Amino acid sequence: MHFRSASVQFRLSKLCREEFSKELYRPGVISLARIVWGSLGGGLLLGLIAILSGKTEIKVLYPPLAATCFINTTCVFLRVARPKSVVVGHTVASICGLAGVWIGNYIDPGTEFIIPLKLGLSVLLAAVFMQIFDADHPPAAATAAIPAILPLPMPWYLLPLHMAWGATITVIFAFIWNRIWFEFPARDSDNYVKNAGLYMEKVQIAGVAICIVSCIIMCFQSISPTVRIIGLCGMTVGNIILGTHHFKILSQVN
Template identity: 25%
Template sequence: MSLETENGPSLSLAETAASYLRRNGPLALVSGLGGALAVGLLAALSASLEHLLLIASFGASCVLLFALPQSPLARPRNVICGHVLSALVGLLVLSVLGDGVLAMAVGVGVAIAVMQFTGTLHPPAGGNPLIVIMTGAGWSFLILPVLAGTVLLVAVALVYHRLFSKRAYPA
């Protein structure tokens, strides 16, 4: 299979893919390395401190922090406040509605509305009400892992982009 170029000879799909990888591969590796370092640090700290600092939604936050640091959704305020507010919504919904299907739906819907209303939209944080409701998390979940974990993620992103990726963060 080949693709026509603007100026003449066609390129094979393999040549096109190789060209794309040459242009974007280094940036993808830098982004992936940043995410791996951030998650690795939080996992190691969790183990050594014997306190949870890492939840699944932080993996999705790393996509924004390290692959799209210029996105408004990756701003420190959005990351930290979006996660904290969404976890708070999850905790409130859990205490009022319990852990059923309705609670999960209401929790995610209200979290989206609260983040949008407060200007702290961070899509990965939309999963926090589900995490809270499905695990029956307690109020301490707001501090450990949510607040402490997001502050550490943002700090790692700030240092990583200044020292290694050379991309502006926050934008």
């Protein structure tokens, strides 16, 4: 009986490893594991963000984060799902969205073309700077576009750090949810050496760690203004580390 039970457990374990393999758990394959586990994770994650946002009064833009939730639980082997792309992508796109609105209002303060102009500028700038900061993340294009068409639920100067907070929550959840079955972040051509058990560069791990700690601190911002400032400053530092470390690598290569 013991051997039969062990055999069944081994077959189930092998089946799970196959179902969550890179060949099956990806876009283009109708995978039961992805449909069930990935979809469940995406829904739970956005619900968690909504609950935390309400409790902490840290307002975020839900549509782009909804797309990030989908990517972080169902498209996890793609480069755009990596922590750096998620956090820095939303932060940079937020800044670019605000810049697009300001530039658009300066160029064309009130004609029928003002909205298309601001939308085009916002997404254009986001596309440029997400690539410059090596943080390509498609949902962040929506983060850039929303300030051009809708009123923000927070003061404009808080948009980048609030979106970084929401993006960091998706990263924390993705670490916990995905690593039950497979390595996350996934190994790729640029991240094939493990540091601290993760396929990430040491600097990236440090940057993500600072963002995670800052995200937790921001959740307690109602305690005092000092706590709030510490959380916002820490999130800024984490994003700077994540978004700029590759420039040093590029300079060494050149």
